[in-house]
Amino acid sequence: MGDRDPRLPLTRAGHDRAAVHRLDEAWLAQAWATPETRVLVIEQGKVHWTDAGGPALVLVGPGDAPEGERYFLGLDPDGVAFFAVAAAALPEGVDAQVGHLFTLGSTLGERDAGLLVHAYGLENWHRTHTFCARCGQPTEPVAAGHVRKCTVCAAEHFPRTDPAVIMLVVDPQDRALLGRQTSWPEKRFSTLAGFVEPGESLRQAVIREVAEEAGVRVADVTYIDSQPWPFPSSLMLGFHATSVDDRIDVDGTEIAEARWFSREELRAAVDAGEILLPGAISISRHLIELWYGEPIPETNKW
Structure with missing residues (x-):
């Protein structure tokens, strides 16, 4: 296959999903309070990206992230934590382009490709599964965004594949x-x-x-x-x-x-x-x- 990366574009990832931390609220709060933590803002599948030095996602610090559901994505090899925030709208005044996984997935580097496919799947699932399939009542995200729990019958629902x-x-x-x-x-x-x-x-x-x-x-x-x-x-x-x-x-x-x-x-x-x-x-x-x-x-x- 020549010099082409033999891995499929959407299977690449540079972050450890670190699922062990998803139920640790104290750890998650500390990670969110750490300035080095990076946040990917996503709005109905759309994200900001830049082509300066090669296609890359625009990641912000927790203090610059808008309000929205928060999903813990994992850690990089240096221990930097990554989150996604599902926002009602992408922040304005950002010097960046707006992109989508379908167009960006094959052009991003390993780390960003992995972060985007992870965040994209979670954000879409949360947006379309807000009610309990068992009793029809509202659900809320738990486990750092990897489970939804019914607010009435306590049934747990997991991302669909x-x-x-x-x-x-x-x-x-x-x-x-x-x-x-x-x-x-x-x-x-x-x-x-x-x-x-x-x-x-x-x-x-x-x-x-x-x-x-x-x-x-x-x-x-x-x-x-x-x-x-x-x-x-x-x-x-x-x-x-x-x-x-x-x-x-x-x-x-x-x-x-x-x-x-x-x-x-x-x-x-x-x-x-x-x-x-x-x-x-x-x-x-x-x-x-x-x-x-x-x-x-x-x-x-x-």
Whole structure:
């Protein structure tokens, strides 16, 4: 893969989540009172960042952080504590740009990428799970933002993660199967993917999803890697799989079209602008390039 970092962009992290401190209110209060502590302000997924010296998050001291729910993210190797604050609005008058995990995730350094994916997942979950699933009453954050507790029945609720399989399927001629969802514009192609159903193994999910979406029968399934995908709350589990033949019969509901590509055909289609591949932040791009054998340069991206 050349000089490219072999790790998936959203799996990089430079902080220790230090979960042992989440229930220690005295320790958390002391960490918040320490001037060296750094705070990431986030507002519905948006953050401030700067490109001075390379893309980096804008982190502030506790005294400069606005009001909002506070989440403890962890410690760096030097013991510096990191928090996120979910604010009603990003602070004004900051000499910085406004960005989002989807656009920043593959450009940030290791520490900032890890902090942002952690904060993004927590903030989205808290914002959309304010009531108890058991009794319907309001919940409040506890455990430094990693649990919500019902204010009436005391039920504890934990951040949601939905497992999804994503797979690069090849046929007996080693051609890769790429498809276009019905909701995507023309030319956008990617690997197939789908959510794991209750009582289903990952292998079973790969076989079922490929059959349902593209009518392709899969024999061999090999796990490759995983990546958090908090848009809003998925964990993508990546696979390579082999079909028993090259027949395709798309469902027309989720997948509008699907095609087999040899390496030469894929490169020619990308160079000609006939198809657009998924961006560098995604595990789907990683799976495609593992099969292809090297990074695939392109001028047009998602």
